[in-house]
Amino acid sequence: MRPFKVIRPVNEKEAMEQVSEDNASYMAAGTDLLNRIKEHVASPDSVVDLKSLPGMNTIEVTDQGIWIGALVRLSAVSSHADVLSRFPAVCETIIHAATPQIRNMATVGGNLCQKPRCWYLRHEGYSCVKNGGTGCWARDGENEFHGIFDNQICSATQPSNLAPVFVAHEAVIEIASKDGVRELTADQFFIGPASDPLREVSLEEGEFVRRVMLPESTRAGSWAYEEAREKQSFDWAQASVTLLLDRGGRKGDHRVVLGAVSPAPLRRSDIEKKIDGSDDEIAEASGIAGAGATPLSENGYKIPMLKGLIGKAIRSARSRKEG
Amino acid sequence: MVSKNKNPEKDGVSRRSFLQGAGAAAAAAGVARIPETVIAGQNGVATPEVLGPEAESILLKVNGADKKASAPPSTTLLDFLRNDVGVTGPKRVCDRGSCGACTVLLDGQVVDSCSMLAIDAVGKEITTVEGIGTPDNLSRLQKAFIEKDALQCGFCTPGMVVSCTALLEENPKPSRNQIREGLSGNLCRCGTYQNIIEAVEHVSRKGG
Numbered sequence: 001m002r003p004f005k006v007i008r009p010v011n012e013k014e015a016m017e018q019v020s021e022d023n024a025s026y027m028a029a030g031t032d033l034l035n036r037i038k039e040h041v042a043s044p045d046s047v048v049d050l051k052s053l054p055g056m057n058t059i060e061v062t063d064q065g066i067w068i069g070a071l072v073r074l075s076a077v078s079s080h081a082d083v084l085s086r087f088p089a090v091c092e093t094i095i096h097a098a099t100p101q102i103r104n105m106a107t108v109g110g111n112l113c114q115k116p117r118c119w120y121l122r123h124e125g126y127s128c129v130k131n132g133g134t135g136c137w138a139r140d141g142e143n144e145f146h147g148i149f150d151n152q153i154c155s156a157t158q159p160s161n162l163a164p165v166f167v168a169h170e171a172v173i174e175i176a177s178k179d180g181v182r183e184l185t186a187d188q189f190f191i192g193p194a195s196d197p198l199r200e201v202s203l204e205e206g207e208f209v210r211r212v213m214l215p216e217s218t219r220a221g222s223w224a225y226e227e228a229r230e231k232q233s234f235d236w237a238q239a240s241v242t243l244l245l246d247r248g249g250r251k252g253d254h255r256v257v258l259g260a261v262s263p264a265p266l267r268r269s270d271i272e273k274k275i276d277g278s279d280d281e282i283a284e285a286s287g288i289a290g291a292g293a294t295p296l297s298e299n300g301y302k303i304p305m306l307k308g309l310i311g312k313a314i315r316s317a318r319s320r321k322e323g
Numbered sequence: 324m325v326s327k328n329k330n331p332e333k334d335g336v337s338r339r340s341f342l343q344g345a346g347a348a349a350a351a352a353g354v355a356r357i358p359e360t361v362i363a364g365q366n367g368v369a370t371p372e373v374l375g376p377e378a379e380s381i382l383l384k385v386n387g388a389d390k391k392a393s394a395p396p397s398t399t400l401l402d403f404l405r406n407d408v409g410v411t412g413p414k415r416v417c418d419r420g421s422c423g424a425c426t427v428l429l430d431g432q433v434v435d436s437c438s439m440l441a442i443d444a445v446g447k448e449i450t451t452v453e454g455i456g457t458p459d460n461l462s463r464l465q466k467a468f469i470e471k472d473a474l475q476c477g478f479c480t481p482g483m484v485v486s487c488t489a490l491l492e493e494n495p496k497p498s499r500n501q502i503r504e505g506l507s508g509n510l511c512r513c514g515t516y517q518n519i520i521e522a523v524e525h526v527s528r529k530g531g
Binding site for chain 1: 370371372375398399423432434438439440442507508
């Protein structure tokens with residue numbers, strides 16, 4: 001691996017100063033960054049290790065919600081008793097991510113900020129709109145695992161398993177920035193290529209995620225997470241559906257967020273409206289799964305896949321409620 | 324602990340990694356520096372610890388023993404173990420965190436040693452397959468691997484043994500699905516999964 005310096009800042013100001021140096025990159029656990037360095041698609045001269053910062057490795061339970069530090073490991077979130085009892089969908093999505101080994105290493109902040117898994121983007125031989133060049137190789141190339149929505153500029157999908165469930169729960173992303181701390185909701189945090197093809201999250205230069213809050217007011221009456229993938233482990237979803245019913249005890253306040261089919265998690269309020277408790281809600285809701293989709297040569301299968309997953313999610317959430 | 328081995332002033336200890344609990348080999352000179360670091364951090368004065376890119380002295384606790392060598396801070400834990408301190412149980416197969424052949428325990432938890440830096444393991448207990456059993460003193464699980472013929476080419480076996488050991492430690496009576504889930508980060512290209520599961524069940528049946 002290409003050698004680099006490791007810089008361990010003692011406070012946030014110092015972290016931002018260090019990362020503003022030429023060719024520096026933040027790192028948390030490094031499970032994604034190290035792979036990209038090995039593949040020669042990232043080549044930082046220095047890595048600013050966020051793990052040396054204090055206070056970002058805790059889970060804090062309050063009446064308003066649960067704050068999860070950006071440095072908390074995925075396995076520590078999914079096994080946390082309060083997260084499990086109050087936001088079980090979050091734990092379920094984590095259990096589907098990667099492998100036990102990676103979940104013991106990878107952090108929440110790193111999971112949100114990992115780069116897309118597009119095989120062109122992760123190959124040093126390809127220049128595209130996402131790494132400063134032009135065009136999208138996948139559009140007319142190998143695109144079996146790419147997006148079917150909002151895929152004109154870049155067809156890579158958002159790879160974070162936490163992203164859809166954070167959007168569904170309207171999680172608050174707390175960001176350390178030069179002017180102090182700022183907050184974004186998860187749906188503001190994840191951005192598509194039209195905003196900026198070089199970024200998948202709205203972090204400005206020098207900024208990093210400090211912690212994430214799951215608001216108590218979005219706790220689900222019932223929920224489901226369904227995903228399809230080729231392998232049972234260490235694989236990314238081909239499509240996923242996060243469904244929250246009657247959030248905060250408000251009847252009809254549902255969320256349907258699709259994952260792995262678009263550059264940012266895709267909330268589908270049209271599908272939410274179809275989930276009305278009627279006898280044909282499954283047919284109605286899953287029937288419009290492909291509305292607005294622009295599938296590429298090899299990924300049209302994702303539309304029927306989504307239909308199946310939406311149906312499965314509704315059945316699962318309804319049975320959980322009754323059970 | 325990590326230190327600039329070529330810089331005699333800093334040799335033996337780096338302030339922050341000492342604070343993180345590296346402990347035993349702390350030199351008196353290093354101890355004297357601790358308050359300075361703490362105060363600097365509290366006052367917001369920029370004093371980041373900068374490691375590398377040249378080799379640094381890295382001290383890790385592997386299978387209960389101190390292992391020290393000089394390596395760039397960009398060295399993965401796997402490469403440090405195999406190439407710098409000669410602990411070759413963890414295998415380098417995919418080097419991307421997808422196969423589990425490099426699995427070790429870090430403070431008792433399974434991790435892919437290829438996907439983290441060696442310096443991030445400073446102060447933690449690292450257990451490799453060598454720490455689980457020896458040829459003369461195999462663990463019960465290792466004996467069960469032999470009895471149940473749970474390997475073919477054997478290249479995934481060190482990682483499998485580490486993962487299975489962690490699984491049984493956490494859950495002495497795992498169901499078949501829990502065993503599968505526990506092993507989901509370890510690939511065996513020979514396809515010996517069934518026999519590995521039987522080996523775990525064999526140990527589980529016999530009780531803790």
